[in-house]
Amino acid sequence: MTGFLRPEVAVLLRRWAEVIAACGVIALGLWIAARPGPVVQGFGYVLMALAALALIPAIRRARFAAEGQGPGVVQVIEGRILYMGPVTGGAVSLAELTLLSLRRDHEGAAAWILTEPGQMLVIPIDAAGADALFDAFTTLPGLGAQRLLTARSNPRMGTQTLWRRANVPALTQ
Numbered sequence: 001m002t003g004f005l006r007p008e009v010a011v012l013l014r015r016w017a018e019v020i021a022a023c024g025v026i027a028l029g030l031w032i033a034a035r036p037g038p039v040v041q042g043f044g045y046v047l048m049a050l051a052a053l054a055l056i057p058a059i060r061r062a063r064f065a066a067e068g069q070g071p072g073v074v075q076v077i078e079g080r081i082l083y084m085g086p087v088t089g090g091a092v093s094l095a096e097l098t099l100l101s102l103r104r105d106h107e108g109a110a111a112w113i114l115t116e117p118g119q120m121l122v123i124p125i126d127a128a129g130a131d132a133l134f135d136a137f138t139t140l141p142g143l144g145a146q147r148l149l150t151a152r153s154n155p156r157m158g159t160q161t162l163w164r165r166a167n168v169p170a171l172t173q
Contacts, residue, residue: 070126
């Protein structure tokens, strides 16, 4: 596929691959539903419904994804967000996260600010693997996908607090 498509088109197709696949399954379900027989038609309708349910989060993930050309690498493993950058890095636990913000500087560069007791982690939004943060952030109670997408696409300079833990768990009982 490297010689057939321009690189920017290949990147765009990879970014939207999940959406394209869900649309393909919807089309397959429609084709199956057009066949005779109530069982076959029912299977087609169920297939279309399942693909439509998968389509919504796929679109959100595609809108959230960045090019992955920024500094560093992000991994999300079992509720821990790991960032390995060229200068700094670290790990935070989603269970211990107290504050999530998005900071955009005057040049337009943006970074996620993750804070837990005693530590702050700054992750560029276009770091490799940063698209995995969408699913991780949407598990935070009260933080919706639309709020993340709106903040991500907002070009306004400054720091925007997106989520704050209502009650911080005590270290001792």
